Amino acid sequence: MSIFSNIVKSITDWLKSDLANYLLSLVNFLADNGGKLLVNAALAAVAAAEAKGGTGSEKFQAAKESVVATLNNNGVSFVMSAVHFAIESAVAKMNQAK
Secondary structure, eight states: OOHHHHHHHHHHHHHTSHHHHHHHHHHHHHHHTTHHHHHHHHHHHHHHHHHHOOOHHHHHHHHHHHHHHHHHHTTOOOOHHHHHHHHHHHHHHHHHHO
């Protein structure tokens, strides 16, 4: 088997994996609950909450209120678990950048 064939097989195996299916489910979940607007609102809300300061729960609440307001103002239907997931993901992304 060539190196290229090994790479293709590895990618194919990964795409068939449980992790890939899980990640695809998350992507679809986010897309169905605000998509790019949800993600961008969460990133902005987390940055603003971090800049304002407070306890972790205070920052989470502030970010949640901001994201919900953004989605409501744009007429987007969503479930709260998608908002929570987007905020937690934005926090993880922010922490990686530190």
